[in-house]
Amino acid sequence: MRRNQILALTAGIIAVGLSAVGGWWLMHPGLPKIDPDNPAQVALGRGVYAAQCARCHGANLEGQPNWQERQANGMMPAPPHDPSGHTWHHPDAALFGITK
Numbered sequence: 001m002r003r004n005q006i007l008a009l010t011a012g013i014i015a016v017g018l019s020a021v022g023g024w025w026l027m028h029p030g031l032p033k034i035d036p037d038n039p040a041q042v043a044l045g046r047g048v049y050a051a052q053c054a055r056c057h058g059a060n061l062e063g064q065p066n067w068q069e070r071q072a073n074g075m076m077p078a079p080p081h082d083p084s085g086h087t088w089h090h091p092d093a094a095l096f097g098i099t100k
Helices: 002-026 039-052 092-099
Strands: none
């Protein structure tokens, strides 16, 4: 029972954090917007991903093995950023805030 309470508390903290990031983003409309149709932004994003993200999330967005299972050190492996992961259900603003 204790483990379930810890997991629920952790999920709640994460949800509050993501909500705060999303709210902060909405209150700062002057910040650059993500535009997947902008070739310059896409090229820049590819370079940043290759340099900063691919090591854990995979060169092909595949994530780390067993990404849904907590490791012995208590950390969660990096999730995939392809449709099999959970990134797609977060607003761009929240993801931008997390990675920034």
